Amino acid sequence: MSEVTRAEVCVVACADAWRGDGAVLASAFGVIPTIGARLAKATFEPDLLISDGEALLVANALAYGSKEKQVEGWIPFRSVFDTVWSGRRHVMMGATQIDRHGNQNISVIGDWSKPAKQLIGVRGAPGNTVNHATSYWIPKHVSRTFVEKVDMICGVGTDRGAADLRRVVTDLCVLDFEGPDRTMHLRSLHPGVTVDQVAKNTGFYLAIGSDVSESRLPTEEELRLIRDTLDRRSVRDTEVRA
Amino acid sequence: MTTDKRTTIDAVVAELRDGMTVGIGGWGSRRKPMALVRAIARSGLKGLTIASYGGPDVGLLCATGKVAKVVFGFVTLDQIPLDPYFQRARQSGAIGATEMDEGMFYLGLLAASWRVPFLPTRAGRGSDVMRVNPSLKTVRSPYGDEEVVAVPPIKLDAAIVHMNRADAGGNAQFLGPDVYFDDLFLSAAERRFVSCERIVATGDLLNEGSFHTLRINRSMVDGVVESPGGAHPTSCEPDYPIGESWLKDYVGSAASEDAWAEYRAGYVDTSEAEYQRAVSGR
Numbered sequence: 104m105s106e107v108t109r110a111e112v113c114v115v116a117c118a119d120a121w122r123g124d125g126a127v128l129a130s131a132f133g134v135i136p137t138i139g140a141r142l143a144k145a146t147f148e149p150d151l152l153i154s155d156g157e158a159l160l161v162a163n164a165l166a167y168g169s170k171e172k173q174v175e176g177w178i179p180f181r182s183v184f185d186t187v188w189s190g191r192r193h194v195m196m197g198a199t200q201i202d203r204h205g206n207q208n209i210s211v212i213g214d215w216s217k218p219a220k221q222l223i224g225v226r227g228a229p230g231n232t233v234n235h236a237t238s239y240w241i242p243k244h245v246s247r248t249f250v251e252k253v254d255m256i257c258g259v260g261t262d263r264g265a266a267d268l269r270r271v272v273t274d275l276c277v278l279d280f281e282g283p284d285r286t287m288h289l290r291s292l293h294p295g296v297t298v299d300q301v302a303k304n305t306g307f308y309l310a311i312g313s314d315v316s317e318s319r320l321p322t323e324e325e326l327r328l329i330r331d332t333l334d335r336r337s338v339r340d341t342e343v344r345a
Numbered sequence: 346m347t348t349d350k351r352t353t354i355d356a357v358v359a360e361l362r363d364g365m366t367v368g369i370g371g372w373g374s375r376r377k378p379m380a381l382v383r384a385i386a387r388s389g390l391k392g393l394t395i396a397s398y399g400g401p402d403v404g405l406l407c408a409t410g411k412v413a414k415v416v417f418g419f420v421t422l423d424q425i426p427l428d429p430y431f432q433r434a435r436q437s438g439a440i441g442a443t444e445m446d447e448g449m450f451y452l453g454l455l456a457a458s459w460r461v462p463f464l465p466t467r468a469g470r471g472s473d474v475m476r477v478n479p480s481l482k483t484v485r486s487p488y489g490d491e492e493v494v495a496v497p498p499i500k501l502d503a504a505i506v507h508m509n510r511a512d513a514g515g516n517a518q519f520l521g522p523d524v525y526f527d528d529l530f531l532s533a534a535e536r537r538f539v540s541c542e543r544i545v546a547t548g549d550l551l552n553e554g555s556f557h558t559l560r561i562n563r564s565m566v567d568g569v570v571e572s573p574g575g576a577h578p579t580s581c582e583p584d585y586p587i588g589e590s591w592l593k594d595y596v597g598s599a600a601s602e603d604a605w606a607e608y609r610a611g612y613v614d615t616s617e618a619e620y621q622r623a624v625s626g627r
Contacts (some may be wrong), residue, residue, distance in 0.1 A: 159522065179522065179524065179525075180372060180525060181451070181526070184448045188448070188467075188468075211435075215473070215476075215477050216438075217435075217437075220432070221432040221435040223419050223421050223426055223427060224417055224420060225418060225445070226418055226446075226447055227418070227448055228446070229446040229469045229470075229471075229472035229474050230448040230468030230469070255477070256471070256472050256473040259470075259471035264471040265471075
């Protein structure tokens with residue numbers, strides 16, 4: 104099998120975020136988290152619930168972009184809120200800005216009342232983060248995203264009542280919230296990435312212990328599933344280039 | 346005989362007034378009552394407050410200067426993440442905004458629909474939704490110590506939604522995967538209007554979907570308009586998918602004043618029949 108790509112390392116890092124979750128709704132925003140959630144379900148976390156992003160729960164290992172769904176349930180948006188508020192969900196969201204406590208912004212850049220840039224809006228981030236497990240996926244780890252202070256707190260951080268912040272997976276590394284005062288902490292570096300590279304691209308003081316490991320590589324089975332079943336068209340490479 | 350509520354796009358728009366709060370059904374680029382939105386866009390109405398799980402409905406009304414304020418949790422065209430006209434209106438300060446968690450928005454519609462003063466939730470706590478909505482209050486549980494957000498009702502002067510089928514009395518049917526919150530938009534409103542792909546006889550409502558799809562009954566509706574293609578360029582599954590290329594044209598029209606003038610002349614300042622003729626060729 105050809106060499107493992109950075110995108111594939113990211114897929115398994117995302118998948119690992121759902122490890123041990125059992126029968127919760129695994130919601131993913133972005134290509135690589137979507138493939139990651141489906142990979143987790145297809146391998147080590149078979150009880151996860153996966154939606155098609157519209158209104159159906161899908162039982163099979165659904166390929167990215169495929170419509171070959173084996174339907175196992177109906178989850179219209181109203182039921183998604185029921186699930187959010189029940190706590191039986193682990194979402195992986197994106198972030199335009201995120202601070203060291205995991206406060207996240209997807210609403211505006213600049214002053215909210217007259218923003219320099221209007222983004223998508225707070226969406227479900229406030230409700231998600233106070234109700235259930237939340238992780239983040241940042242496809243481009245840059246200091247413009249990892250900021251000292253976010254312009255609008257959408258998803259709340261560990262210092263503002265987050266229910267359960269788990270991981271931040273980026274194209275460079277995996278972070279968790281096991282730093283001092285539950286701040287962001289470098290958990291593992293993707294193969295080929297240095298500590299300096301991560302520190303230089305992070306706009307706040309990042310807790311880095313002596314315990315930094317290397318992010319794990321996909322197993323043979325995981326690679327086969329990613330390449331031959333879940334993402335035959337390599338859409339993952341459009342999000343993290345090889 | 347039950348009351349015949351069939352009406353026209355223009356008659357619905359004639360019921361709206363400057364400054365009204367109008368709720369618009371659908372979700373993002375899915376099943377938006379775009380024929381009615383286009384008619385509002387070319388009307389003389391102004392100063393509207395629009396409450397919406399926002400898509401091109403919000404953007405088009407911003408582009409045509411109809412909007413004083415938007416009540417929203419997001420505005421997105423889905424595959425195209427951001428709406429250029431909503432962005433421009435916010436960034437120039439041309440419109441006001443009430444931004445909240447999308448689940449809070451649901452509870453606001455539900456509170457209006459149930460006629461209760463608020464509904465409690467944890468959503469919003471700790472976030473800047475509280476900062477940018479200074480009137481938003483929290484309340485302590487009378488049964489314990491937990492402090493929760495008290496979401497006030499989102500009361501609507503009028504609501505417009507688009508469904509797959511309806512009968513002349515206003516019983517309306519969704520045949521796609523999700524009713525979204527269309528039933529609650531109607532229940533939260535004083536004046537309630539449904540456009541649909543096709544008006545059918547009451548006896549034919551179960552020909553295409555089970556009784557579970559009859560989420561909207563005629564007590565929730567004041568007027569019904571038959572408007573085939575009335576959600577275009579948003580989706581109306583299973584009748585038609587999202588018109589991606591049309592949404593791209595809409596976004597592309599924000600590139601210059603000339604592009605917008607051309608788009609507006611071709612797809613907004615024209616009758617609905619002409620709009621449908623214009624888009625049927627591709």
